[in-house]
């Protein structure tokens with residue numbers, strides 16, 4: 001049997017020293033994310049403008065509906081990008 005004790009764990013290297021690294025794939029999961037609802041004449045419509053508190057409230061994207069949210073990329077100007 002070739003299975004090791006930790007075979008169920010990720011194969012990615014684990015950093016044991018230095019600062020913690022948070023991998024963010026969407027602004028919506030970032031602590032600096034803020035969204036504000038956009039109100040229209042159609043009360044069924046639900047869309048938001050996305051802003052970044054890390055960049056003084058700079059707009060990330062405008063009029064984002066729920067089905068578009070997964071497609072919004074972290075912008076190139078993000079201060080957390082390496």
Ligand code: SF4
Nearest residue numbers: 027030033052054078
């Ligand atoms: S632009 Fe960067 S810092 Fe701002 S909300 Fe998105 S991931 Fe967070």
